[in-house]
Amino acid sequence: MRQTGNVPRKPSVSPSKITTYLACPVKFRYTYLDPRARWLLRSKSYYSFGTTLHRVLQRFHDSGDTGVETTSEVLAAYEESWIDAGYNSAEEMAEAFGEGRQILERYVGDALSQPTGAKTLFVERQFRFDFGDFVLIGRVDRVDEYEDGTLEVVDYKSGRQSVTDEDVAADIAMNCYQLLLKKKFPDRNVRSRIIALRSASSASHSMSDIELEEFERDISMIAREIITENFDERKPVRKPMCESCDFLVICQQDPDF
Template sequence: MYRLEYVEKVGRFYHKSRAGFTFGSTLHQALQTFHEDGGSAAVSAPELVAKLETVWQSQGYESAEHEAEHKVEAVRILETYHAASEARAEATKPFLIEKMLKWDMGLFVLTGRIDRIDEHSADGALEIVDYKSGRRSVSEEDVKSALAMSVYQLLTKRSNPDRRVYATIHALRGGVTASASYTEEEMAALEDELRGMGTLILETDFEAIQPIPLPEECPYCDFLPLCTRAWKREGRDYAAELILTAD
């Protein structure tokens, strides 16, 4: 997958549009403009809902009804989000919105696109907020174990070493959040792990890697038609291999 995505760069020919991705992208855009325009102090709940129409995308939905159901859900999510945003407006202000953070690790540059970071007025703490449009619930453990959230914390901490940094996942469908933070020791261990992972990627000859049927991954992978052709050329019974390996 890495070879096809990043070395051969053929993803644009194979990636399918999906309702979940479109829905998430639409909500992210609506929330980005909401915060860029001043948040709940400047934008009312009806105005936030009206923004949805200007950023709405239709690709990936199975039917007009399917799309309409998602639009109703999006309106509900944005109204709930606006109320939550109003409740925390006094204690926080946006520090950055939809930004790519980078940190030079020597052999490579670690990057991460962050939905939003809020600054807490009480102690200057930086809270990284990540929107999850498909989730109804989230726990502290979910945040703690999410690789992306730990990378965001590392990126934020390294560029703001004097600040307390923690991460929050906002489960938009449920209107709930959970937060967790990494200790300095955990950050150092993560840094080591990422350095090892980055070095492995840099040193691997991806051109020489052949696709091998993976029962957990392949059925959901957009590149399956491409890999299937390669397996057919090799005379492999890939369907049986996927099922056999799954057992």
């Protein structure tokens, strides 16, 4: 455990850590605990593409110094922000660049012609809540405030074509964000929304107080499992996701894999 002065740093758990742990504890170990394994992480074009779009939308919704307002400003910010890592060829990258351009033109056109009336309170903001033995941390794309006081946490998905309210309700990260927002603003109604950028569709879900309590119980249980887990003893278990995993080369060295 890393130390700050003489005070041990409290373990932190994030939506990414939780979903990685639930998918494969061995992958969790290699992603977050074993510095040698990081050398195996490959750049991925979908990650570069998503990060580029997030950076541009952050500037579009941010009224600060680096904010952009018009379609042409947004497209200029897109060119500036483009990340080219992970593409297999110049053609593949050019195709992705064109797609991103179309996505942003449509997004900005819709936002300017159909304003929601909501005020953006935060962009790319980290929220945290101390649960005693661990801290839950979540970085949200955006939080909007509606006229009735409702706070809506917004998450952009650059790879998805569609999204339903049920998808949002079942999304661990969105529920973590909602929980964190409710902890910070207990007197407000909170809601989460996913925007599927490729189709410009969106869906939302608001957890009831009972659902929030249940989720808090479940997430606390999983977080405590993570912080007390002995990852060295975990053996890799083959599953469909192994084929695209960066750590396959390590797991294949296990004779039982």
